[in-house]
Amino acid sequence: MEKRETIAVGTMAADDILLEVEHLKTYFYLGKDKVAKAVDDVSFAIKRGETVALVGESGSGKSATSLSIMGLVPSPGKIVSGSIKLNGKELTRLSEKEMNNVRGRDIAMIFQEPMTSLDPLFPIGDQIAESLLRHKKLKKKEAKELAIELLKKVGFVRAEKMMKEYPHQLSGGMRQRVMIAIAMACNPQLLIADEPTTALDVTIQAQILDLMMDVKEEFDSAILLITHDLGVVAETADRVLVMYGGQIVEEGTVEEIFQQPKHPYTKGLLKSMPSLEMEVERLDAIPGSVPPSHQFPVGCRFADRCKFAMEICQKENPALFQTNGGRKVRCHLYESEEGEHE
Amino acid sequence: MNNKEKILEVKQLKKYFLLRNGLFRTSSASIKAVDDISFAVYQGETLGIVGESGSGKSTLGRTILRLYEPTDGDIWFQGKNIAPLGERELKPFRKDMQMIFQDPFSSLNPQFTIKRIVEEPFLAQSKLSKKERTEKVLQLLEKVGLSEDALTKHPHEFSGGQRQRIGIARALAMNPKFIIADEPVSALDVSIQAQVLNLMKDLQEEFHLTYLFISHDLSVVKHISDRVGVMYLGRIMEIGPKNAIYDNPLHPYTKALLSSVPKTNLKAKRERITLHGEPPNPAEPPSGCAFRTRCPFAHDRCITERPKLAHQGEGHFVACHLFEKTAANSLSS
Numbered sequence: 105m106e107k108r109e110t111i112a113v114g115t116m117a118a119d120d121i122l123l124e125v126e127h128l129k130t131y132f133y134l135g136k137d138k139v140a141k142a143v144d145d146v147s148f149a150i151k152r153g154e155t156v157a158l159v160g161e162s163g164s165g166k167s168a169t170s171l172s173i174m175g176l177v178p179s180p181g182k183i184v185s186g187s188i189k190l191n192g193k194e195l196t197r198l199s200e201k202e203m204n205n206v207r208g209r210d211i212a213m214i215f216q217e218p219m220t221s222l223d224p225l226f227p228i229g230d231q232i233a234e235s236l237l238r239h240k241k242l243k244k245k246e247a248k249e250l251a252i253e254l255l256k257k258v259g260f261v262r263a264e265k266m267m268k269e270y271p272h273q274l275s276g277g278m279r280q281r282v283m284i285a286i287a288m289a290c291n292p293q294l295l296i297a298d299e300p301t302t303a304l305d306v307t308i309q310a311q312i313l314d315l316m317m318d319v320k321e322e323f324d325s326a327i328l329l330i331t332h333d334l335g336v337v338a339e340t341a342d343r344v345l346v347m348y349g350g351q352i353v354e355e356g357t358v359e360e361i362f363q364q365p366k367h368p369y370t371k372g373l374l375k376s377m378p379s380l381e382m383e384v385e386r387l388d389a390i391p392g393s394v395p396p397s398h399q400f401p402v403g404c405r406f407a408d409r410c411k412f413a414m415e416i417c418q419k420e421n422p423a424l425f426q427t428n429g430g431r432k433v434r435c436h437l438y439e440s441e442e443g444e445h446e
Numbered sequence: 447m448n449n450k451e452k453i454l455e456v457k458q459l460k461k462y463f464l465l466r467n468g469l470f471r472t473s474s475a476s477i478k479a480v481d482d483i484s485f486a487v488y489q490g491e492t493l494g495i496v497g498e499s500g501s502g503k504s505t506l507g508r509t510i511l512r513l514y515e516p517t518d519g520d521i522w523f524q525g526k527n528i529a530p531l532g533e534r535e536l537k538p539f540r541k542d543m544q545m546i547f548q549d550p551f552s553s554l555n556p557q558f559t560i561k562r563i564v565e566e567p568f569l570a571q572s573k574l575s576k577k578e579r580t581e582k583v584l585q586l587l588e589k590v591g592l593s594e595d596a597l598t599k600h601p602h603e604f605s606g607g608q609r610q611r612i613g614i615a616r617a618l619a620m621n622p623k624f625i626i627a628d629e630p631v632s633a634l635d636v637s638i639q640a641q642v643l644n645l646m647k648d649l650q651e652e653f654h655l656t657y658l659f660i661s662h663d664l665s666v667v668k669h670i671s672d673r674v675g676v677m678y679l680g681r682i683m684e685i686g687p688k689n690a691i692y693d694n695p696l697h698p699y700t701k702a703l704l705s706s707v708p709k710t711n712l713k714a715k716r717e718r719i720t721l722h723g724e725p726p727n728p729a730e731p732p733s734g735c736a737f738r739t740r741c742p743f744a745h746d747r748c749i750t751e752r753p754k755l756a757h758q759g760e761g762h763f764v765a766c767h768l769f770e771k772t773a774a775n776s777l778s779s
Contacts, residue, residue, distance in 0.1 A: 161635035275724050305498035305662065307721045310706040314720065332635065335665075335708030362712055376640035378669035380692065380704070381711045386647065387669065389640035393605050409637075 122293055122326050123150040123173070128186035130165075130172045132397075140397040142168035142181065144350035147424075150294065155320065155327040157337040157358075159373075160347035163394045166330045169347070170296050173328070174213055175203040190294070209239040212287035216299035218279035222271040228255075229267025232286050239290045254285040257322070258315060277308035284312075284319060291323050298330040313340060334377055338362055346370050349405030350397055352424060355432040366433045368410045404436065412437060450488040452522070453624055453656050454510065459483045459519035459529075461502075461509045465729060477728045479505035481680035482519075484755070487624070492650070492657040494671030494688070496664055496703070500728055502680040503660045507626045510658070511543055512536055523624070541571055544617040546610075548629035553613060554601040560587070560612055561597040567619040586615040589652075590645060607638035611645065618649065626658045631666060643670060664707050668692055673761070676700045679728055679736035682755060686762030696764040699737045735767070743768060 130143035142165045150156050160166040171177050173188055175195060188195045190210060198206065207213075215221050223231060232251040236242055242250070248267070255263035258281040271279060280300060287295055297316065301309040317340060320327055331337060337344055337358065344361040346354040346369065354367040365371045375388035392409040395401065401408070407417040416436050424434045461480035479502040487493045497503040508514045510521055512528060521529040528539055547553040554563055564583045568574050574582065580597075587596055590611040601609055610630060617625055627646070631639040643666065649655060661667050667674055668688060675685035676697065684697040695701045702719040721740050726732055734751050738744040747767050755763040756770050 161637060277724055305725075306664065306706045307498065307702060308724065309708075310718060310720060313708070333708070334636070334710050338710045338712055339708040359712060362710060373636055374710070376637045377710070378640075378643070378665040379710055380665050380668060380707055381709060381714060383668075386644055387640035389644055390637035391641070393607060393638060394635075 120151045121149050122152045122154075122191065123328075124187075124189040124192075125149070125169075125173065126187045126189075128169070128172060128188060129184040130168050130177055130181060131184050132168075132181040134180065134398060138398050140181075141350050141400060142397050143172060144400070145186075146347075146350075146352055147186075148345055148352060148355065150326050150328060152293070153320075153324055153326055155317075155329060155340055155342050157329045157331060157341035157344045158347060159331060159334065159337055159344060161332055161373075161394055163397060164347040165350040165397070166347050167298055168350075170213070170298050170328065170330050174207060174211060174296065175200075176207075205239070208235055208292070209290045210292055211294045211296060212290070212292040213296040213298065214280070214283045214287050214300050216302050218271075218276070218283040221283060222279060224271050227268050227270055228274075228282050232282070232289055235286050235289045250289075251285075254289060255282075257288070257319070258282070258285045259311075275308075277304055277312060280304065280312050281315065284315060288319055288323055288325075292325055294328065295320070295325050296328045296330070299332070300329075301336060302331070302333070309336075316340070334362075334373065346373075349395060349400055351405065351434060352432075353406065353434040355424075360431060366427070366431055366438065367406075367435050368412050368437075369406045372409075404434075450490070452486045453489045453524060454487040454658075455485070455520075455522040456510060457484050457520040457522070459506075459509065459521065460517040461505050461514055462517045475729050478502075478680045478731060479728065480509055481731075483680075483682055484519075485675060485682060485685055487656060487658060490650075490654055490656055491672040492659050492670055494667035494674040495658065495660045495677060496662065496667045496674060497677035498662060498703075498725060500679070500725055501677040502728075503662075503677050504628050506677070507545070507628050507658060507660050511545055511626055513545075541620040542623045544620070544622040544625050546613050546617050546625060546627040546630045548632050554609060554616075556601050559598050559600060560592075563601070563612060564616050564619060567616065571620055582619070583615075586618055589618065589649065590615045605638070606634050607641060610634065610642050614642075614645065614649070618653065621653070622655070624656045624658070626660065628660045629662070630659075632661065632663065639666070646670065664704060676703065679725060679731055681736055682763075682765065683737065684762075684764045684766075685755070686758075686764075687760065690760065690762040694762075696758060696762070696769055697737075697766050698741050698743055698768075702740075735765075 126147045128143055128146045132140040132142055134140055146169055158166045158169060172183055177183060183196055195206065229248065229251050232254060233247040236247040236250055252263045252267060255266050260266050301312050304312060329340060341358045343357055345352050346367065348369050354370050361370060365374055372390040376390055378387060390409050395405060403418040404421055407413045414436060422434050422436045422439065424432050425438050426432055427438050459480055460482055462476040462478050465475045465477060483506065495503045495506065505514065509516050516529050519529060520527045523539055528536060561583050564586055565579045568579050568582060584594060592608065592611055631642050634642060650657060659667060659670050671688050673686060674688050674691045676683050678699050684691060684700045691700065695704055702721045705717060705719040723740050726739055732739050733749055735748040735753055738748040753765045753767045755765045757763055758769060
């Protein structure tokens with residue numbers, strides 16, 4: 105069974121690949137015999153300039169995956185095994201100091217609530233300049249000028265005045281713009297955005313998504329977008345990774361995932377969502393709830409909620425099969441399809 | 447819809463919060479969270495209220511339930527104006543109006559068992575024996591899809607979706623006629639959200655409930671509502687039958703709001719109307735129309751005069767100077 109597991113990068117040319125995650129396991133040791141397998145054997149790759157969405161509900165392991173890439177897994181969690189390579193360079197073995205240089209310079213991150221990642225005691229300008237000074241050889245004056253330029257790029261007309269303002273003087277949408285300015289300060293190759301618009305109103309969300317896409321073009325960065333919002337995914341992503349129970353259960357292009365979802369969980373998610381375009385009397389809800397990550401069943405982690413569950417699903421957790429069409433699905437329904445192909 | 451009986455009607459409802467500033471708390475400004483709102487809710491329907499943060503939609507719900515003291519205006523509930531009533535006179539009405547909150551965790555006492563939480567209303571409002579109360583609680587739990595072993599558990603032992611079911615069971619305890627649900631599914635994952643929305647629809651049918659469903663989520667509101675009102679800065683900008691609002695929105699704000707919702711249909715044409723800037727500070731609302739600072743069609747009259755909700759036919763009202771002339775026509779016809 106193991107040999108069938110396809111490694112995510114199989115179809116990509118090696119020099120296109122920016123980030124390569126292989127068999128990543130990040131566990132949280134919550135107590136005696138209580139281990140939460142937040143990320144449990146996750147493999148995927150991101151190409152240069154690509155926008156990849158990592159979708160899942162709470163507890164699916166999507167945020168733990170992004171924190172692992174950033175080297176920011178909080179205690180009692182740790183990366184147990186697997187590899188994370190950026191431009192072919194292994195990140196999991198870097199020292200804290202080396203990882204500090206990667207963060208901010210090569211990989212930057214924006215979070216759901218920008219207030220918690222901005223320091224309330226310092227003016228906006230100082231916080232952007234600090235990031236520039238840490239990673240680039242600049243004079244203070246040059247850093248300040250560059251900071252003003254960045255604030256203009258994220259849409260602040262009165263950037264000079266903004267430099268002296270404090271985070272609490274700004275609205276949620278404006279703070280998220282500042283976070284994007286800080287994130288882009290050193291022209292990172294990868295921007296990880298963890299629920300960047302979840303706390304924002306829909307009209308402000310539209311502004312921030314537009315800005316993220318503009319900034320991505322301008323700086324030629326790749327984006328790993330972590331979100332539970334399928335609408336946001338459809339509007340921004342090139343490729344989609346669907347996570348459930350600490351594992352990727354389906355991977356495909358945005359067209360494949362939205363127009364021909366394969367995994368019963370992906371199908372269920374799309375159907376359970378009320379939409380503006382389609383009207384239904386009752387929503388097709390997925391019964392039950394996500395299993396806690398310290399009590400995953402032996403078999404498929406979705407089996408208890410799946411209307412297609414078979415006997416084998418209770419016994420054996422399926423591998424991420426590759427189907428005839430080159431799709432990747434972690435579901436026994438597609439096992440035979442792959443068998444024929446071989 | 448007009449043939450139906452009104453269960454609730456608010457008239458020129460206002461809720462202002464006083465802001466006191468300065469050392470001696472002398473200078474005072476106010477936030478007009480609900481600023482002269484009038485509408486009716488009909489028996490058995492779901493009226494959705496959508497708005498962004500700061501639009502006053504939650505304050506509206508709480509003021510109707512008299513959890514906040516109204517600053518001015520009437521709240522007619524089942525033929526009686528409850529706005530001026532004192533707490534004792536309100537008591538009989540409290541049974542009939544209930545609320546479901548966004549975060550069931552903060553509205554459920556963590557020290558109580560589920561039995562104690564759900565039977566709370568009976569302790570306050572009726573003279574049932576202990577055994578009768580337990581029976582009632584069991585019936586309610588079954589209605590919302592929870593099993594008997596929930597009785598002795600505490601709120602932290604449940605997932606978000608299950609906690610919302612408990613909140614719904616408690617709201618149903620006194621056989622209410624009218625329920626205000628304030629962002630009831632916003633904290634839930636999509637798959638769980640669908641379960642709770644389906645449950646709310648089932649219960650509405652079974653118990654002939656009327657809902658005022660408050661949410662920022664336009665897709666959820668479209669799914670659950672019969673009619674929809676759109677709020678902005680303490681005012682209703684547009685209100686009408688669901689299909690009129692979603693298929694033929696008239697107010698520039700409603701249009702922009704709907705176009706901002708990310709679509710999952712990849713083939714749908716995206717024509718996003720991007721609103722510039724942010725909603726104004728509710729303590730210093732613009733003169734005239736509240737939306738004029740972000741409106742692409744704003745003209746002189748919008749600065750000087752606040753537009754009134756004008757009827758556009760078939761129960762569709764809009765508060766925008768662009769539509770006032772046609773309004774006069776349709777009213778006379």
